[in-house]
Amino acid sequence: MKYRILAIAGILSLCWVLVVGSLKSSWAMQKMADFRADLGIPSTLLAQTQWYTPPGIPVVGCQTRPKWNPPQPNIETTFQKGSLTISRFRQTALSSAVNALPERSANNRVGDRNYTPREEITLANPTNFGERYYQDVNGQPVNNDPIIVIHETVIPAWQTVRFFQTYNPRDSDQASYHTLIKQDGTIFYLVPPDKRAFGAGNSVFNGESVKTNRLYASSVNNFAYHIAFETPPDGRNNGNVHSGYTDLQYESLAWLISKTGVPDSRISYHKAVDRSGSRKDPRSFNTQKFQQLLSLYPKSQEIVIGCPAPFAQPSAQPSLNPSF
Numbered sequence: 001m002k003y004r005i006l007a008i009a010g011i012l013s014l015c016w017v018l019v020v021g022s023l024k025s026s027w028a029m030q031k032m033a034d035f036r037a038d039l040g041i042p043s044t045l046l047a048q049t050q051w052y053t054p055p056g057i058p059v060v061g062c063q064t065r066p067k068w069n070p071p072q073p074n075i076e077t078t079f080q081k082g083s084l085t086i087s088r089f090r091q092t093a094l095s096s097a098v099n100a101l102p103e104r105s106a107n108n109r110v111g112d113r114n115y116t117p118r119e120e121i122t123l124a125n126p127t128n129f130g131e132r133y134y135q136d137v138n139g140q141p142v143n144n145d146p147i148i149v150i151h152e153t154v155i156p157a158w159q160t161v162r163f164f165q166t167y168n169p170r171d172s173d174q175a176s177y178h179t180l181i182k183q184d185g186t187i188f189y190l191v192p193p194d195k196r197a198f199g200a201g202n203s204v205f206n207g208e209s210v211k212t213n214r215l216y217a218s219s220v221n222n223f224a225y226h227i228a229f230e231t232p233p234d235g236r237n238n239g240n241v242h243s244g245y246t247d248l249q250y251e252s253l254a255w256l257i258s259k260t261g262v263p264d265s266r267i268s269y270h271k272a273v274d275r276s277g278s279r280k281d282p283r284s285f286n287t288q289k290f291q292q293l294l295s296l297y298p299k300s301q302e303i304v305i306g307c308p309a310p311f312a313q314p315s316a317q318p319s320l321n322p323s324f
């Protein structure tokens, strides 16, 4: 009898261990799932992207319409295996066609400017940029022509790049420019021009603004190409002015913008398109100097802002399709 009680007690305690053990492990798994849900990260994605490095070339092209409930993080930007080259950001094959363009005026002959900046690829983490869309979040067609929006970083260039290359699962943390121009004139390519960089929040350009996320205000991001100047050391604060930008920065900016084919009337500034009232960049920007330099460069369409046909080969006659 005594042994039978002991045996039953033993079996019961073994069962207890097994039951509690399995409960505990399922509790732990549930907690992990909750944690992922808090971050808005699907479990499969968390496993893949915690140390995510872009494997190759982003697919070229626009999406039809943003999702009504946007995924967090934004992972619609897909990648294809292969190596990323400058031509993913600027169709370098078109450079030779530029010099064949006619002279602009007697004083400022196109092609006179003998300047070539250093270019580097510093691709942003794909959570920090997305697709451009042919329709807004409500399904209304959008076909704005491209605009340029000029910014300044306030923080040093390396810190900006590091931030953009960080995996940012929450929509509210996501940010990027297409390009960044360092104080020495080097151009960093962060986001391909057919993709939507998250450069301006609540914003509008001459009444044009597109809503691509139902949780956030409409913005110019769907049709904007964002370029930022690295701020000089004396401007890394909240002041209203600083010592300004280097000659090499202005030169690189003019060189870059001339290759977008965007007319001067559609070049703007973050402080001009901002509707939040909190943006004043780029501070201490010399518009006259910039416009004078810009007039010296021939306009081309090496940088296609919008939605080119998938994997279109650059031709001698570049075709710009800004209908996104």
Ligand SMILES: [Zn+2]
Binding pocket: 150, 151, 152, 199, 270, 279, 281
């Ligand atoms: Zn800005």
